[in-house]
Amino acid sequence: MSNNRRDFLKLSGITGMGLLGAGLSGFTPEQLNQVHAQSQRKHVQRFNMSGFAAPKMNVVRVGVIGLGMRGPGAVNRLSKIEGVEIKALCDLRPEMVDKVMKSLEGTSHKPETYSGSAYAWKKMVDRDDLDLIYIATPWEWHTPMAVYAMEAGKHAVSEVPIAITLEECWQLVETSERTKKHCMQLENCCYDFFELMTLSMARDGYFGEIIHGEGAYIHDLLDLNFKKGDGYQEMWRLQENYRDGNIYPTHGLGPICQIMDINRGDQMDYLTSLSSNDFHMRAHAEKLAEEDNFYATYATKKYRGNMNTTVVKTKKGKSIMIQHDVSSPRPYSRIHLISGTKGMAQKWPTEGISSGHGWLKEEDMTALREKYTPEIVRKVGEMAKQIGGHGGMDFMMDWRLIDCLRNGLPLDQDVYDAALWSAITPLSEWSVANRSNSIDVPDFTGGSWSNNSPVDITLAGGGTTGVRV
Structure with a gap:
């Protein structure tokens, strides 16, 4: 693990619960004051990620975190896109992992699985054979997981909202610019x-x-x-x-x-x-x-x-x-x-x-x-309707993401x-x-x-x- 990632873990409190739970009770007066202070923050851009195109990759090796409401559908859609290899699956609950694994029977995807711990996902992200981390967990985990993934050299995409505080928004921007890794919010609409x-x-x-x-x-x-x-x-x-x-x-x-x-x-x-x-x-x-x-x-x-x-x-x-x-x-x-x-x-x-x-x-x-x-x-509209996901827009979003990564194109959402x-x-x-x-x-x-x-x-x-x- 790099010194940068060690520093990140130490400062953010991600190894405990210091960064989590901020959005689950409404902001305190002190937190509201912090929102106002963060709104005045001026940013000196380190690297412009708008229009950024990562190197082409013929095969996109994916790890998925979160197999509750949204994750299983994402796994199903990704399994149908050419050039995708689902390498790893993670969820806190082993039974959810087992259920999604069964859904992949008969396909070419044979992912390794991680579960049973609130931090099993970190072990998965630390693998050196993943290109993309797909996050479909409860909201409070989105930023910590996306930041950790980028620090580990992976592109990160997350279900909405990707952040719940302004501090998290700034964390995502600064990490993406520094690591030159894509950080996309999966806004299907x-x-x-x-x-x-x-x-x-x-x-x-x-x-x-x-x-x-x-x-x-x-x-x-x-x-x-x-x-x-x-x-x-x-x-x-x-x-x-x-x-x-x-x-x-x-x-x-x-x-x-x-x-x-x-x-x-x-x-x-x-x-x-x-x-x-x-x-x-x-x-x-x-x-x-x-x-x-x-x-x-x-x-x-x-x-x-x-x-x-x-x-x-x-x-x-x-x-x-x-x-x-x-x-x-x-x-x-x-x-x-x-x-x-x-x-x-x-x-x-x-x-x-x-x-x-x-x-x-x-x-x-x-x-x-x-x-x-x-x-x-x-090109893919009719197939998207057949495969599904909110009438097809979920599949078009995932297909477009993979197609951009495979062809070295900027993403539609940065x-x-x-x-x-x-x-x-x-x-x-x-x-x-x-x-x-x-x-x-x-x-x-x-x-x-x-x-x-x-x-x-x-x-x-x-x-x-x-x-x-």
Whole structure:
């Protein structure tokens, strides 16, 4: 182990629990003060990871950590992508590892397994025959595992959110720049079909100059948040709802940021955030506790408000709205609204595009889909729908990741995107706690945003990776 990695372990407290659990009870006043201090931090970029392309690798050797809710699906998808070798699997619970191993029977993948300890993953990451660490664990482990992986010479990708504090966001940026290893947040919604089409349209100037964008995560998860087991080890997802802010911004925000060239031509300047009161979570916990004493502790907690609305102003004077509500009885929506000087698009409640006062007719929408469906969808879209993962967007995300690594291409999402999109949570929590006062959004790019190139969704130089159906 290098001296750098020893220093990291010593300073971060990762060998104990010093870095873990920060997001499970809501920030204290002292932690909120730290958020404000970290928001003012100025970054001197050591190496620009935007547009960075690692050396080509014909075979991508993967280790997966976390086999609860998201990990098994990731293993299944990766097993079907040409040029992937799943070398190692890790989960705290041996039975989860055994279950995923059985799912790989009959394939060419024969991974070694790690389990039974909260730190078994470190032994796996320390192997010298892995290129990529795929992290699908509870949120509080994402940054520690990603940082450790990069320190060990591996590229790191993580389920969302990749960080829960601003300090973790800065850790990811600084480690990625120093090690020159990719650090990608696995924001699958950037690969949904309508989002990709509107990105293609924006690149062609269809909407004119983008003025405003809206994204959200509105999803009635009241019952699921309180469900025992089901992959949510020790009710970790429920406990994240003790934080009063936008705790899950990236699904709605990621596609909007790509379309608005955030980190690549524009940058967030400041935000303000407001939450309603909690009208459901505490009451639901109290009701459950009447029937099951298991919920007695949860019935005494203070939960986040039902609806959080966060508004961002960019350096170039544009605006973004992000909403979060997982406890109200509402239909699912990520909104995905793009408004420009020549037209607009909105995905929910129904897909629509407008160039004036009314929505385009279906025949016009069909023509637009034919013109603006990007290459990635034409190549693997139908196979993605068959393989699955939120309608296919999960598979397109994984396929694109592997194809970029195999062809030595920059990733669509870099460490600056990962840090910025995740930073919305602690920044919004500070704003909510301070009567919706505005707070600066840190520039994780160190000023390089003004010259970084926009995301390229073509398959130029890539698209060579096959799929094993």
